[in-house]
Amino acid sequence: RKIEEFMKKHGLEVGDLIRVIKRDGDELLTFEGLVMPPYELSPGETLTIKLDNGYNIGILIDAIERVEVLENAAEKPKMTFQEVLPRKEGLPNVTILGTGGTIASRIDYKTGAVHPAFTAEELAKAVPEIFEMANVTPKLIMNILSEDMKPEYWKRIAHEVAKALNSGEDGVIIAHGTDTMGYTASALSFMLRNLTKPVVLVGAQRSSDRPSSDSAMNLTCAVKMATSDVAEVMVVMHGETSDTYCLAHRGTKVRKMHTSRRDAFRSINDIPIAKVWKDRIELLRDDYRRRSEGEVEVDDRIEEKVAILKIYPGISGEILDFLVDKGYRGVVIEGTGLGHVPQDFIPHVERAVEEGVAVCVTSQCLYGRVNLNVYSNGRKLLKAGAIPCEDMLPETAYVKLMWVLGHTDDLEEVRKMMLTNYAGEITPYTRFDTFLR
Amino acid sequence: RKIEEFMKKHGLEVGDLIRVIKRDGDELLTFEGLVMPPYELSPGETLTIKLDNGYNIGILIDAIERVEVLENAAEKPKMTFQEVLPRKEGLPNVTILGTGGTIASRIDYKTGAVHPAFTAEELAKAVPEIFEMANVTPKLIMNILSEDMKPEYWKRIAHEVAKALNSGEDGVIIAHGTDTMGYTASALSFMLRNLTKPVVLVGAQRSSDRPSSDSAMNLTCAVKMATSDVAEVMVVMHGETSDTYCLAHRGTKVRKMHTSRRDAFRSINDIPIAKVWKDRIELLRDDYRRRSEGEVEVDDRIEEKVAILKIYPGISGEILDFLVDKGYRGVVIEGTGLGHVPQDFIPHVERAVEEGVAVCVTSQCLYGRVNLNVYSNGRKLLKAGAIPCEDMLPETAYVKLMWVLGHTDDLEEVRKMMLTNYAGEITPYTRFDTFLR
Ligand SMILES: N[C@@H](CC(=O)O)C(=O)O
Ligand SMILES: N[C@@H](CC(=O)O)C(=O)O
Numbered sequence: 010r011k012i013e014e015f016m017k018k019h020g021l022e023v024g025d026l027i028r029v030i031k032r033d034g035d036e037l038l039t040f041e042g043l044v045m046p047p048y049e050l051s052p053g054e055t056l057t058i059k060l061d062n063g064y065n066i067g068i069l070i071d072a073i074e075r076v077e078v079l080e081n082a083a084e085k086p087k088m089t090f091q092e093v094l095p096r097k098e099g100l101p102n103v104t105i106l107g108t109g110g111t112i113a114s115r116i117d118y119k120t121g122a123v124h125p126a127f128t129a130e131e132l133a134k135a136v137p138e139i140f141e142m143a144n145v146t147p148k149l150i151m152n153i154l155s156e157d158m159k160p161e162y163w164k165r166i167a168h169e170v171a172k173a174l175n176s177g178e179d180g181v182i183i184a185h186g187t188d189t190m191g192y193t194a195s196a197l198s199f200m201l202r203n204l205t206k207p208v209v210l211v212g213a214q215r216s217s218d219r220p221s222s223d224s225a226m227n228l229t230c231a232v233k234m235a236t237s238d239v240a241e242v243m244v245v246m247h248g249e250t251s252d253t254y255c256l257a258h259r260g261t262k263v264r265k266m267h268t269s270r271r272d273a274f275r276s277i278n279d280i281p282i283a284k285v286w287k288d289r290i291e292l293l294r295d296d297y298r299r300r301s302e303g304e305v306e307v308d309d310r311i312e313e314k315v316a317i318l319k320i321y322p323g324i325s326g327e328i329l330d331f332l333v334d335k336g337y338r339g340v341v342i343e344g345t346g347l348g349h350v351p352q353d354f355i356p357h358v359e360r361a362v363e364e365g366v367a368v369c370v371t372s373q374c375l376y377g378r379v380n381l382n383v384y385s386n387g388r389k390l391l392k393a394g395a396i397p398c399e400d401m402l403p404e405t406a407y408v409k410l411m412w413v414l415g416h417t418d419d420l421e422e423v424r425k426m427m428l429t430n431y432a433g434e435i436t437p438y439t440r441f442d443t444f445l446r
Numbered sequence: 447r448k449i450e451e452f453m454k455k456h457g458l459e460v461g462d463l464i465r466v467i468k469r470d471g472d473e474l475l476t477f478e479g480l481v482m483p484p485y486e487l488s489p490g491e492t493l494t495i496k497l498d499n500g501y502n503i504g505i506l507i508d509a510i511e512r513v514e515v516l517e518n519a520a521e522k523p524k525m526t527f528q529e530v531l532p533r534k535e536g537l538p539n540v541t542i543l544g545t546g547g548t549i550a551s552r553i554d555y556k557t558g559a560v561h562p563a564f565t566a567e568e569l570a571k572a573v574p575e576i577f578e579m580a581n582v583t584p585k586l587i588m589n590i591l592s593e594d595m596k597p598e599y600w601k602r603i604a605h606e607v608a609k610a611l612n613s614g615e616d617g618v619i620i621a622h623g624t625d626t627m628g629y630t631a632s633a634l635s636f637m638l639r640n641l642t643k644p645v646v647l648v649g650a651q652r653s654s655d656r657p658s659s660d661s662a663m664n665l666t667c668a669v670k671m672a673t674s675d676v677a678e679v680m681v682v683m684h685g686e687t688s689d690t691y692c693l694a695h696r697g698t699k700v701r702k703m704h705t706s707r708r709d710a711f712r713s714i715n716d717i718p719i720a721k722v723w724k725d726r727i728e729l730l731r732d733d734y735r736r737r738s739e740g741e742v743e744v745d746d747r748i749e750e751k752v753a754i755l756k757i758y759p760g761i762s763g764e765i766l767d768f769l770v771d772k773g774y775r776g777v778v779i780e781g782t783g784l785g786h787v788p789q790d791f792i793p794h795v796e797r798a799v800e801e802g803v804a805v806c807v808t809s810q811c812l813y814g815r816v817n818l819n820v821y822s823n824g825r826k827l828l829k830a831g832a833i834p835c836e837d838m839l840p841e842t843a844y845v846k847l848m849w850v851l852g853h854t855d856d857l858e859e860v861r862k863m864m865l866t867n868y869a870g871e872i873t874p875y876t877r878f879d880t881f882l883r
Contacts, residue, residue, distance in 0.1 A: 156786035160760045188783035268814025323597045346625035349593035377705025445882040
């Protein structure tokens with residue numbers, strides 16, 4: 010087929026980064042991307058390249074004016090396992106736990122899809138800068154896309170973190186898929202008690218073998234925070250689309266707010282802990298936990314029979330009934346506005362509470378704080394026994410409720426614990442400088 | 447009790463807007479708010495006022511230095527029914543349909559809660575400016591808090607809108623609670639076909655009898671848009687916290703993003719249609735439907751057995767199974783990231799599709815666009831028959847799916863219709879200037 014000839018003639022290999030100049034009437038258009046394998050079933054008249062935005066385009070071979078190879082697939086850094094480097098005196102020690110996700114992925118050139126593939130070692134080796142900053146010990150503990158993350162895996166991660174910190178590491182980094190990174194960050198925030206050192210989750214929105222990958226900078230900033238004075242669970246990701254700085258978000262207040270932007274992660278109802286620049290950490294607040302001495306403890310008792318239920322016009326109470334009948338111990342409601350549900354939904358909440366199910370209320374607005382005292386419907390919901398979760402994110406309230414129900418099923422105790430601030434999940438007062446930031 | 451004496455001595459009435467100066471050690475603190483009735487069961491040592499942010503505070507009477515009445519409850523504009531004013535020649539004609547919500551509410555001074563109370567007439571009379579701008583005909587069609595809005599009420603509103611427009615009104619305004627205003631706006635966007643005139647939803651975050659109420663400005667801007675050239679369904683609400691301008695959002699792209707801020711409403715993945723200033727409309731785009739001639743049609747066929755299901759780590763496929771077993775015809779999934787679900791959830795999607803249930807995929811990130819082609823899990827979900835909903839909001843996809851299923855239950859037809867742009871619900875390409883705006 011034409012395509013094979015064309016590739017041969019220009020010396021193109023699948024995976025090469027190329028620039029293609031194409032004629033379009035009077036104009037010349039330029040595209041840059043990775044050469045994809047010719048589809049076997051296609052007539053073979055087009056060259057397919059994967060653009061930096063992740064999309065594939067097919068370019069008619071007859072319209073191609075010129076092709077330049079920008080980076081040869083064969084010359085790309087080989088991400089194979091090497092011996093762990095000898096520890097350097099005077100550098101802090103950081104363990105990177107690999108769990109999978111884009112940050113540890115590469116494109117499968119056969120399907121064009123992204124698969125988790127790199128081990129933590131390979132990842133670390135791909136960003137050699139970090140070995141100048143710390144003695145980095147990579148360790149792959151699982152290799153999944155984070156949409157497959159499960160509450161039981163949170164426990165495993167928590168234990169790995171504690172093990173590393175309690176055996177003398179100065180900080181731990183967890184390389185994680187971005188999809189559910191916020192949930193895992195919340196879970197670790199509750200499970201790691203008496204935290205005395207930094208725990209940093211980091212991911213990437215573009216896979217490591219794409220020219221615009223954000224993994225190198227995110228990882229470098231993660232090492233900075235992992236060796237800092239902030240002894241909290243944090244998420245470190247790009248703060249802007251360009252490579253200016255990363256943000257270190259508190260693990261209980263952070264959320265993925267965009268499907269694909271590099272700066273998708275945002276602190277909701279709170280300001281981040283720090284801006285992480287190439288050469289320094291700019292702390293944005295001083296009410297953070299400081300690094301100190303002492304053993305980190307893992308309190309991983311959770312109740313998994315918990316669900317999130319979003320409210321919408323027309324929702325039927327039968328869905329809540331079903332959860333109660335199925336033995337769920339807790340439900341986090343994503344109410345409308347200040348935390349409302351339709352009036353005809355309230356008897357179902359009442360029944361759930363009567364059966365000992367904890368019903369917590371958050372808002373689908375995401376920003377702001379629930380307040381069930383303003384409207385009559387809110388008061389009725391309170392009277393039915395619902396627990397209003399202040400300004401907590403629905404996702405954080407979900408994880409927290411699992412953790413709280415792992416400790417008690419006395420509903421009064423559940424209420425007390427849900428309203429106790431364990432890991433910065435509740436901002437005591439509403440901040441007006443945090444909306445859509 | 448002390449409190450009764452104190453109120454008598456200072457001539458305070460329940461509902462007065464007052465300023466209280468209180469001693470606090472060496473400092474003097476100032477509070478402004480509405481006098482609340484003394485609680486019968488309290489010892490009567492404190493004066494309770496409702497602050498502008500909606501919270502009540504109790505101030506120890508002994509610490510009060512001074513009290514000033516800023517506005518007498520008795521002197522507040524009486525919002526009682528008056529005759530509809532005679533129509534003025536040359537002014538456009540606008541009908542305001544009242545449905546309830548804060549914009550038509552007042553505080554119940556007995557409980558401190560907000561109740562829907564004003565009729566559309568009272569509301570209109572409370573903002574006399576609008577009678578200079580248009581011949582306003584108010585009509586109360588229901589009086590509910592919008593958390594109680596139901597799909598069948600959407601139909602009623604759609605028919606009332608069409609009736610008004612087809613009998614010569616130049617535009618229609620719907621006064622609506624803010625909680626579910628986005629859902630109703632979407633529903634009207636799909637149900638009102640061949641729309642030739644503006645339809646504007648408007649609400650308020652602060653009730654009309656609070657000094658900082660946003661209802662007057664929102665309503666004034668709503669009248670501006672209702673008499674404009676934009677023949678679309680729009681939401682008009684504050685654009686900033688101060689009274690600078692309102693934004694006119696496209697009905698299918700708008701979402702309440704904050705529980706309480708006046709500028710809570712935001713266009714997601716798209717820019718608003720216009721800024722509405724006190725003296726002019728500043729159009730932000732020109733790809734809007736223009737005012738024209740012709741009868742508006744109502745196509746209100748919807749299928750109500752549709753649900754929204756948010757994905758989270760640990761979600762069990764049994765919830766989707768339950769919906770299928772209960773005869774639901776469609777489910778909108780709020781996936782993680784680009785639109786993912788856990789791998790072990792996919793067989794449940796497959797089963798749903800096999801039983802003829804339409805499964806649509808949106809993202810809980812809210813911003814961005816789903817793309818099931820990037821990761822292997824996404825491809826599997828596609829293969830299972832899921833319909834990826836581009837950059838549609840989950841709430842809009844929910845309303846749209848109800849409407850689409852009202853027209854067909856052939857899954858191929860459903861897919862085609864879900865991916866057809868009926869009312870601006872799909873932005874053809876991802877805009878980078880719309881994130882967190
Ligand atoms: N779907 C991937 C995306 C990523 O890694 O960013 C995951 O969350 O694992
Ligand atoms: N809960 C009220 C709030 C409001 O009107 O703004 C409603 O949506 O009806």
